Amino acid sequence: MRKMIDSLQFHKKLLLTLLLSFIFILSLTGVNWNEELVHHGGAATLAQLFESLLQPDLSPQILLLGISSTGITLAYAVAGMTLAILLAFLFGIFASGVLSDGKKLAFLSNGFFRGILGFMRAIHELIWAWLFVAAFGLTPFSAIFALAIPYGGILGKIFADMLNDVPQKPIEALKAAGASKLQCLLYGYFPAVRSNMISYTMYRFECAIRSSAIMSFVGLGGLGYQLQLSLDDLNYSEVWTFMFFLIAIVVLVDLWSNQIRNSFLDDKARPYQGKISLLFAALLMIGSWLFITVVEKASLIGLFTEKNLNHAVQFVRGLMGIGEELPAFASWESWSDALALTFDTFMMSIMAIGFATIAMFLTVIPAASKIANGSLTMNKGWYGRVFFVIVRSIYIFSRAVPELVWAMIIIFIFKPGILPGAIALALHNFGILGKLCAEVIEDIDTGPIRNLSLSGASRSQLFIYGIIPAVMPKFLTFILYRWEVIMRTTIIVGFVGAGGLGQQFKMSMSYFHYSDITLIIFCYLILVFIADSVSELMRKAAK
Template sequence: MNNLKSTIDYHKKGILTALLVLIFIWSLFSVTWSKDLIHAGGKATMMQIFNSILHPKVTPELIKLGFISTWRTLAYAVTGMTLAFIIAFVFGILASGIMAERDASRKVSKSIFRGLLGFMRAIHELVWAWLFVAAIGLTPFAAIFALAIPYGGTLGRIYADILNDVAKEPIRALKASGATKLQLLIYGYLPLAKVDMISYTMYRLECAVRSSTIMSFVGLGGLGFQIQLSLQDLNYNEVWTFMFFLTALVVLIDLWSNVLRNKLISNKEYKKKFNFNKFSLLLAVVIIIGSWVFIFVADKADFFGLFTEKNYMYTKKFINGLLGAQEANPAFLNSESWAKALKLTYDTLQMSVMAIGFATVAMLLTVLPAARNVADGSLTLSKKWYKWLSFGVIRFVYIFSRSVPELVWAMIIVFIFKPGILPGAIALAIHNFGIIGKLCAEVIEDLDLRPIRNIASSGGTSSQMLFYGVIPTVMPKFITYILYRGEVILRTTIVVGFVGAGGLGQQFKLSMSYFKYTEITLLLICYLLLVVLADLLSEGSRKLSE
């Protein structure tokens, strides 16, 4: 019986893998592959861009500007995450249902708040930013709220899941001692969930830094704004200088997160030694206070100015425009507009599939030498000095590619390729290649080494080890990560369209520029339908791969 189940599971995974490959091939037919895909001077531009990586501009003035821009990027990320944490903490607890007294109220609470969190995170932060700018004007709070809402939705959903997954024995013991719901939360759930909640919050801070970078499209300064200016002036040496600042910031946050998580898990802090946990708490408080002071003092953010009669009229006009209150034939009730929007939705779907396909192929070609147990020879039974070199180079590429937001990659790539879904797919693939590569390399590092060593000891090459030893073992987890990133990519495709990469995003930007608000509503409906479809397909595929 077990053998039959194993055979069925094996065939299910094989069918899923074949299906994913076929879908990727289908997406490739959306592009007419010819020399016309590249601009007339695209090849020369590409060489200039890549040559500039090795020669970033380093002057005292530019370095000073880099530090100032880095701080502004971090400040907006931190202020946005502060509000996101508050939203997530409250909504996450309510979405978990742990505070409800009865089963019926628990189900209602979970349904309402999980649905609300799902809507908040479904719309990309840059789309929220455009909407807030249109509603309340070009204020720092437009960017802060735009970061807070989707990140609050994502954090809240994860917090709810973490709270639901805590060990039940300590909670039952507290209940038996007569603890109230609030006491259960404070002394039971939160201490047990603390490490995972802090760890994921730090990860989302790293993501918020990238999101803060692309807020240059709504007038926010920082690293994204400087990169955009340098690209417009064709100063590629300056572009890479600011890109390296961004990479350094992301790496520092990542290192801080990893060390903090290890300290929290080990729970070993001695009085005579440096207490990293207390230092992290103090540092976090200083950065949060410093960020809000910067927003209010340096950028002159006026919170109470949001509630003026003028802003109320702007917001009312914008909402009425989205609803088509004063339009005889709104786009979302027009069949021709629907046909055009659905075609763009189809293009967006193809772009996302192509992107995850490119990223997966690049990951499979690099993931084996990127694993630490390959570099040190424990997996292959072969120790070569150059394996550490390839490990370091590929891991750096992973870090660099994922540190730079998709939109920034798209801004660079449209200088080489003509507008269309291909440059958007390439930009999305480059960013997600670094994420998938890191995750999958860690899967290989956690492998049971004995079966793989048998292939190596019998004279198997690296390619044979990859296809006959590693991939069959790690494929379920690989597919899980690929599907997860595919879902994220689908939400992000609308953003790369803002710089001419096609799909819903390009039309969304045009509609915003020409104040065609009912078109915006239609595009948002198509976007949300696409996200819901992605969630359903991803969930079904994950169940098939289990």
């Protein structure tokens, strides 16, 4: 019976893998593969980019500009995450239902607040930035709110799930001792999930820095703004200088995040390490808000002047199609065009996750530390460490550069269309997917692998019959998870000519066709809903 169940699960996973592979191959037919894909000067541009990579502009003027721009990017990211954490705690607690009395009230609270969190995180932060800039103008608060809303939605959902997964026996013991629901939350739920909450928040902070960098695309300052100017001037040496600043700050946050995780999860860690990190985080938050309010002279009250309120009202009226004879969302012709672009965007996401998955499979084995040091395969060699460092460095470089920045570079090589968008998305997600899957290999049980090795299995047999079957379910889970993320991101690479809904969104914003924006956002939300639903079904099938 057990063998029959195992065989059935194996065939389900094999069928799912074949289905995903077929869909990826099908997506490739959406591209006209000919010499017209590449600009005539695309090869020369690529050569210049690689040459400039080794010769970044290190002049004092550019370095000082990089430092100041990094400060702006970091301040926006920290301020946005501050508000995001507050929103996540507020909505996450209510979405979990742990404070509700009775099952019916808990169900209603859970559904209502999870719906709010779902809407907040469904729309990409750059779309929020466009909307806020259109409503309030070029103020730092447009960037801060644009970061706070989607990241608050993401963190809130994760916090709610963490609270729901807390074992109930300690909570029941607190209730039996007469503790109120608030006391159960403070002394039962929070201590159980504190370290995981901090760990995931730090990961999202790293993502927020990348998101903050691309706020420049709607006219807000920071590293992305300097990158865009340098790319427009074809000054690739400056491009790489600013790129290295962005990579450096992401790496530093990653190291800080690891230090915080270790201080809370490692029993041998010194007690003061966590306190120092939290104190530094508090100082960073205070410093960021002081920079925004004192140096940037941004005023939250100033957003609600009569002029801004009138402008915001006109913008909302435009989104609703008030004053138009036939709004875009009431026109079948507009729907037909939007749905065609929606399909292109969907194909772009499939192509992107396919490229990223292929690149991950080609590099993930040497990227696992247990493979590099020989502890898993019992086959040590000096070359293992060399490949490990090289591949892991590529992963860091790949994921540190935001998708939009990759797209801005690639569009100089490839002609506009869904292919450059897919490549840009794949380049960013390849680094993330590779890191996640390498850690899966590092976490597997070494016993069965070593038994195969002691039985005389070759290195290739260890991979085929030992490692790959053990890691494939989690690999599929991470691939599907990243596809969900890619689906939410496809719209922004279109801003630089990568096709799909994003390109039309930018054109509609530029020409003030606001009812078109409503239609595009609606199609975008449909895509996100489809991605969430299909991904959830496939994850269940992969278990």
